[in-house]
Amino acid sequence: MKKILLSFLMFVSFYSASAQISLMLYNFRPTGEFGYVMKPAYSAELGYANGIDEADPIRSSFSITYLSFTPRLDTFPTTGYYYSGSTGSMVVQGYQCYQKYNLLLLYCGMDWPFIKKDPFFVYVGLDITAGFSEIEYTSYMELISDESYSGGSILAGFRGRLGVEYKLSKSLGLFANLERMGWLNAEPKSTNAGNTYGIGIHLNFN
Amino acid sequence: MYSCKKALSDVNDYLPKVTTVSAVKLSSGDVLVTGKINSPGESDGSQIEYSGVCMGTHSNLKISEGQIICSLYGTGFSGLYPASDFNADSVYYFQAWATNEYGYSVGNALRLDSIEATPLTPPCNLTMNRVSIGGGNPNYSYNQITGPDADNVVSGTSFSGPSVTFKFGSTLSTGIYKTINDPSPSAGFVYISFFEGFISGSLSSGSDIYVNRISGTSYEITVCSAPWIFNSSTFYFDSRLITP
Numbered sequence: 218m219k220k221i222l223l224s225f226l227m228f229v230s231f232y233s234a235s236a237q238i239s240l241m242l243y244n245f246r247p248t249g250e251f252g253y254v255m256k257p258a259y260s261a262e263l264g265y266a267n268g269i270d271e272a273d274p275i276r277s278s279f280s281i282t283y284l285s286f287t288p289r290l291d292t293f294p295t296t297g298y299y300y301s302g303s304t305g306s307m308v309v310q311g312y313q314c315y316q317k318y319n320l321l322l323l324y325c326g327m328d329w330p331f332i333k334k335d336p337f338f339v340y341v342g343l344d345i346t347a348g349f350s351e352i353e354y355t356s357y358m359e360l361i362s363d364e365s366y367s368g369g370s371i372l373a374g375f376r377g378r379l380g381v382e383y384k385l386s387k388s389l390g391l392f393a394n395l396e397r398m399g400w401l402n403a404e405p406k407s408t409n410a411g412n413t414y415g416i417g418i419h420l421n422f423n
Numbered sequence: 424m425y426s427c428k429k430a431l432s433d434v435n436d437y438l439p440k441v442t443t444v445s446a447v448k449l450s451s452g453d454v455l456v457t458g459k460i461n462s463p464g465e466s467d468g469s470q471i472e473y474s475g476v477c478m479g480t481h482s483n484l485k486i487s488e489g490q491i492i493c494s495l496y497g498t499g500f501s502g503l504y505p506a507s508d509f510n511a512d513s514v515y516y517f518q519a520w521a522t523n524e525y526g527y528s529v530g531n532a533l534r535l536d537s538i539e540a541t542p543l544t545p546p547c548n549l550t551m552n553r554v555s556i557g558g559g560n561p562n563y564s565y566n567q568i569t570g571p572d573a574d575n576v577v578s579g580t581s582f583s584g585p586s587v588t589f590k591f592g593s594t595l596s597t598g599i600y601k602t603i604n605d606p607s608p609s610a611g612f613v614y615i616s617f618f619e620g621f622i623s624g625s626l627s628s629g630s631d632i633y634v635n636r637i638s639g640t641s642y643e644i645t646v647c648s649a650p651w652i653f654n655s656s657t658f659y660f661d662s663r664l665i666t667p
Contacts, residue, residue: 257430
């Protein structure tokens, strides 16, 4: 984790002399089936972004964050359908327990400010997401399966954004983002989604 | 998967909500368990995948124990356990359950004991393990009685008298069955055939046959003056036996 963060900061510092560092505190709220399983999580996202001003039609950005989820239930009740010649058809019960569900996410994307009234900007953005998941769970289904999983995997996805930014000064801006993210986890295979509500600051190191 | 649907604030609202409405002992000794779906789950598009009832001798039931998968009629469903599933000396628990895409939930467990049928009193008072095909033929004792077997067949033979076969259309339980002159009776009916020397026949349709469950798979079967026809003449068949 430290190595990744260090590499990211080195990349940011060499990328542009007019770079801005952003720090966003956010609440990630899982939706759909993921919202059934995991509680909302709070975290911080550290990023680099080109400056936003009236002269630039688009700004690019890179950021990194770490999310650790907590399951909403200690044990999730599950069911399966079992058939054998001796018992016939039967609905059987089971359970699934999550011990760990952590994500390390890297974002690369851009913002398009469609309202530019310096010092106020409203923008939409899109990111490509790549990262790593660390998942541990146990799963049992009567007569069918009894398994444990613990491992790391890669993931990929997209994130869309609507945001506003207000420049307090040349070196400091405040922003708020509403984001929608979906990603595909490679192992165990799953597609998940959620919304992010974040506020943050941009620091200009010109 | 990529649903935008906001997560429900109470995680239990994803699962069905089920009530075990009743577990009723019927006079036949069968138990009718009724359940109700109060909610299929409050997430968008949630629907019941399976509903049913389960039964066992302890209160912490799995849905697979003594399972009957039931069809839903509106929000209600019910399952019937035959009297042969019960021992009068044991306590039984019954529970309704339902599943949706997220998982399962169960209703409250209902407790019943002393599950046994109300004994039936036949209208005739015959001597036990005796049989007569009528028409002036003598009354014989059964010397061997077998069944009911997997095909719900009970057989009784006597040394020099009739050999009788009772073919029931369903698993035996305490109740009144109707005779039917068809070797493949449906549930609630019984086909009774016999032979004695060179005489053979089967009982006409429509007579009442009284079955009392004694214990386990032992049943008392009584036939009171049930008509059968031989050479255009009507004779009356009497029999009373207890299966082993």
